[in-house]
Amino acid sequence: MGIDIDIEDSQFLDEVVSRIRQYLEGSSQVSDYILPSRLRKISDLSIPLEGRGLENALNDIDQFLKHSVKTNLPGFMNPLWGGINLAAFAGEIIATLANNSMYTYELSPMATLIEQSLIQRMCEMVGFADGNGTLTTGGSNGNMIGMMCARYHANPIGQQQGFDGKSLVCFVSEESHYSVLMSANVLGIGFDNVIKVGCDSDGRMRVDKLEEEIHRSKVNGQTPFCVIATSGTTVRGSFDPLKEIAQVCSDQDIWLHVDAAWGGSCLFSATHRRLMDGVELADSVCWDSHKMMGLPLVCSAFLIKKPEVLRKVCSHGDVAHYLFLDDAEKVDLGRISLQCGRRNDALKLFLAWREKGDAGWARLVESYVEIAEYLESKIKSEAKLQLMSSRQWTNVCLRYYVADIDSNVLNKNLRDRLVKTGNFMLSQSNIGDDVILRPVIANPSITKETIDELVEEIVSIGDDIVRGIPFSN
Ligand SMILES: Cc1ncc(COP(=O)(O)O)c(C=O)c1O
Structure with a gap:
């Protein structure tokens, strides 16, 4: 016998679905910028002593959606993701409905097999024929597990006896993501032992500099244990030269x-x-499906060429006699994860991948690059805009420029007005000393018309600032 769904419950579910539909069909504004102090004032955020019932939950949902940034709209180009994938959205809801936890096959039979199938497919695509892996909470976590496997490879006994972080050093490009520092922090490697390797003018790690830094660290008595190369840097979308880096790592036995x-x-x-x-040629890879593939946050894979290393770094779970039974070693995913209870992030990826197929993902990726090329060409043909980095991927770095005006102040102000106007949201960043604007194409609702409107709005706001016209919204 399942639980009773009475009329009130049933109406509630219908109302929730109708709100989902309204949200998807509704607004044209990406954001309705509001100061935190004002939002706090006009919202009901109190936690009641007596419950207020399901009807009130509908009001709370309305209040929440009204003030949420509309990440499904084409003007949302801020982080490295956006838009909505309906199959994946359904997968998210159904996974929550089933509410399995991924640690054992017994508790998550279908989800376990689905995750294994996805990981196997992603390993094939990366070229890890006998590889394995796990879904994680994101690229940050994947980078940390990669560094952890590297540390185990360099010093397996340390897992038992503790690590002396002082002598281990890791190498990353100077344009790598900050999660590498987080990983060094959590694993006791220390920030000073993350060596930032210089990049070429396109933001790619320089292999000659990598060799120099490795050599220098050895002369200093340190032990190089890990290189983290980036495929798609956060700001410029640069891809480090993996073949050459892999050769250096293989010559020196560095993960x-x-x-x-x-x-x-x-x-x-x-x-x-x-x-x-x-x-x-790499030893491990992390790859976020919640970025360019548009899966709802979170959905990310950590993949490893030699599965036994991941199994070893997760061996702390072997004492959990209350969870893992010996005969289920091969299917209990909790044995190759750092988490205990873990969400089912596999179903949404499975549904989306089955809906699209490899060919559908390929078309999506190629259409994004085409739109990014279009934006690049628009910038090059607009006298007041400058392309601030070569474009390799779908990150497009630009700024509004006129002579004799401080470009950094101008572009910060421009972004502020753009976001407050509410039609577009894009990120602000730095390349060297320059403040830049970085729209990213990773949202299926963006079209060439969206790009035309974006460029028009950037130029118009920039012109207003230069003419001293105050902002009004
Ligand atoms: C290159 C790179 N690596 C790692 C991450 C971290 O990923 P996540 O947000 O999934 O933890 C990001 C996030 O933007 C990134 O750009």
């Missing part, structure tokens, strides 16, 4: 982890997968 959180989806495209040539 190579590839942070493909952002760029991994290039592997779907016959045209763009060359960006990650040599990835099969």
Whole structure:
């Protein structure tokens, strides 16, 4: 016998579905910028002593959605993700409905087999024929597990006896994601032992500099244990030269982890997968499906060439006699995860992948690159805009420029007005000393018309600032 769904429950569910539909069909504004102090004032955020019932939950949902940034709209180009994938959205809801936890097969039979199938497919795409892996909470977590496996490879006994972080050093490009520092922090490696390797003018790690830094660290008595190469850097979308880096790592027996959180989806495209040539030579890779593939947060894979290393670094779970039974070793995913209770992130990826197929993902990725090329060409043809970095992926770095005006102040002000106007949201960043604007194409609702409107709005806001016209919204 299931639970009773009475009329009130049933109406509630119908109302929730109708709100989902209204949300998807509704607004044209990405954001309705409001100061935190004002939002706090006009919202009911109190936690009641007596419950207020399901009807009130509908009001709370309305209040929440009204003030949420509309990440499904085309003007949302801020982080490295956006839009909505309906099959994946359904997977998210159904996974929550079933509410399984991924640690044992017994509790999550279908989800376990689905995750294994996805991981196997992603390993094939990366070129890890006998590889394995796990879904994680994101690229940050994947980078940390990569560094952890590298540390185990360099010093297996340390897992038992503790690590002396002082002598272990890791190498990353100076444009790598900050999660590498987080990983060094959590694992006791220390920030000073993350060596930032210089990049070329396109933001790619310089292999000659990597060799120099490795040599220098050895002379200093340190032990190089890990190189983290980036496939798709956060700001410029640059791809480090994996083949050459892998050669250096293999010559010196250093673990190579590839942070493909952002760029991994290039592997779907016959045209763009060359960006990650040599990835099969790496030891581990992380790849976010919640970025370019548009899965709801979170959905990310950590993949490893030698599965036994991941099994070893997760061996703390072997004492959990209350959870893992010996005969289920091969199917209990909790044995290759750092988490205990874990969400089912596999179903949504499975549904989306089955809906689209490899060919559908390839078309999506290629259409994004085409739109990014279009934006690049618009910038090049607009006298007041400057392209601030070569474009390799779908990150497009630009600024509004006029002579004799401080460009950094101008572009910060421009972004502020753009976001407050509410039609577009894009990120602000730095390249060297320059403040830049970075729209990213990773949202299926963006079209060339969206790009025309974006460029028009950037130029118009920039012109207003230059003419001293105050902002009004
Ligand atoms: C290159 C790169 N690596 C890792 C991450 C972290 O990914 P996540 O947000 O999934 O933890 C990001 C996030 O933007 C990224 O750009």
